[in-house]
Amino acid sequence: MLDIANERDFGEYFFFEKPFKAFYGLVKEPEVAELYEIDEINDLLRFELIKMIEHSVFIKKCKNCGWYFIPNRRQDAEYCDCSFGETGKKCSEIGAMLRYERKVAENPVWEVYKRNYRWQNSRTRTKKMTQAEFLQWSEEASPKRDECLAGKLPFDEYVAWLERGRIRKAREKRDTQ
């Protein structure tokens, strides 16, 4: 058991220098492997931790469900591969979308941006707007959104700018008819 009175049971010594009982044995003849005898749960956790450091195993917290996971494809993975709730989909498949939706729901700037984005994008599908026009709109709308999020552009002004885009497009449409 961990001896609280013994300072050698804590700190760097405890984690890195306290020896494990190691021996060599035949695992699958004729292979010889280094084996460890571990009697305590503390030593097991310590062993796991040290081996993870030794093999550069990273643990990350899933940005969707909050569980810890070991990224096996990319070290910069943000979502785990567990299936999420009732969705039947993995966090890695839907995490980014759910996070975006939460962000939109929590922030009126994102909400108004997304609504206008959808509206403008739908116009490209109905050929009322070319793809190039849409890209141009998007290139103006996203930096303005970021300015607004950063508090450099008042929310009302951003909404007014987006509205002007809608009125202008509607008028252009009427003029060409």
Ligand SMILES: [Zn+2]
């Ligand atoms: Zn997850």
